[in-house]
Amino acid sequence: MIISVDNKxxxxxxxxxxxxxxxxxxxxxxxxxxxxxxxLTLQVTIQEYPATN
Numbered sequence: 001m002i003i004s005v006d007n008k009x010x011x012x013x014x015x016x017x018x019x020x021x022x023x024x025x026x027x028x029x030x031x032x033x034x035x036x037x038x039x040l041t042l043q044v045t046i047q048e049y050p051a052t053n
Contacts, residue, residue, distance in 0.1 A: 003032040003039065020046065 002010040006029040010016045023029060025048040032041050 001034045003034060005029065005031050021049075 002016060004010055005016055005019050006023060008019055023046045025046050027046045028043050029046060030041050031044045032039060034040075
């Protein structure tokens with residue numbers, strides 16, 4: 001489960017996707033997740049979403 005993205009709470013999947021869409025590709029951001037009842041902070045590199053035809 002995602003707890004926060006770039007130090008902002010992850011309220012819903014849609015809101016979290018909108019938050020990520022505003023971050024410049026190449027940026028490295030902290031993402032806090034819960035896994036096996038443990039909170040982990042991951043450093044994630046944002047990449048550009050591939051265009052669809």
